[in-house]
Amino acid sequence: MFRKFNHWLARAASGLAGHPVYFAPQTLQVADRSIVLQPAQRGDIEAMVEIERRVYQGYAPWGSLAFTSELSRQHRLYLVATDDNYIIGFVGCSFNWVKNDAHITNIAVTPGYQRQGLGTAMLRALEKVSTENGMLTMSLEVRVRNSRAQRLYRQLGFQKSKIKHGYYEDDHGDALEMLRPLGKEEKND
Numbered sequence: 001m002f003r004k005f006n007h008w009l010a011r012a013a014s015g016l017a018g019h020p021v022y023f024a025p026q027t028l029q030v031a032d033r034s035i036v037l038q039p040a041q042r043g044d045i046e047a048m049v050e051i052e053r054r055v056y057q058g059y060a061p062w063g064s065l066a067f068t069s070e071l072s073r074q075h076r077l078y079l080v081a082t083d084d085n086y087i088i089g090f091v092g093c094s095f096n097w098v099k100n101d102a103h104i105t106n107i108a109v110t111p112g113y114q115r116q117g118l119g120t121a122m123l124r125a126l127e128k129v130s131t132e133n134g135m136l137t138m139s140l141e142v143r144v145r146n147s148r149a150q151r152l153y154r155q156l157g158f159q160k161s162k163i164k165h166g167y168y169e170d171d172h173g174d175a176l177e178m179l180r181p182l183g184k185e186e187k188n189d
């Protein structure tokens, strides 16, 4: 029993400590464009909020305060995708070294660049860095009514886990939790 507790304590401590997750900038080919994917900086926040406004019809669910807080937190990795230094998309992830789970916190692609494979490419990049950092699963929440995002996630091998009723603070909307074991082949939709 004591040994088990010590084991748990060691895991919890290592989970709390964790370590920074590094991401070397990389170039993706998306619809014949060379898109650079790199860690987000504080100076990128305004552009990230603007993308939120564009994809959510003028409403930015996070706003700059939430992005500022997230970018300053340990165990987080936010990536921005740029075309000619213009930010066209972003994705965020929170790493949990106790559960060995990489949790997708946010993802958006500006409307003119959607449906060209960028969302998929950003999530694949996160999958790779998550696996390299010892994560065993990826998880996320998505609005029950957001069928296009759910389609993207299913194509990447995420499966429905459970419904979280009233999950979203702004309108108490329901979320679908989706999980994907890492290291297994994704399913085709």
Ligand SMILES: CC(C)(COP(=O)(O)OP(=O)(O)OC[C@H]1O[C@@H](n2cnc3c(N)ncnc32)[C@H](O)[C@@H]1OP(=O)(O)O)[C@@H](O)C(=O)NCCC(=O)NCCS
Pocket (backbone or CB within 6 Å): 055, 106, 107, 108, 109, 110, 113, 114, 115, 116, 117, 118, 119, 120, 121, 141, 142, 143, 146, 147, 148, 149, 151, 152, 153, 155
């Ligand atoms: C979800 C989102 C990030 C996808 O980005 P994207 O770059 O368009 O994604 P991809 O081009 O890689 O699309 C991958 C798959 O997602 C699904 N998909 C994406 N856009 C879709 C749409 N408008 N209608 C239906 N399916 C869609 C399709 O299955 C698509 O594969 P296919 O093109 O081979 O059919 C983007 O639509 C977006 O920013 N949406 C608003 C923000 C949002 O909902 N974020 C998710 C919060 S949980």
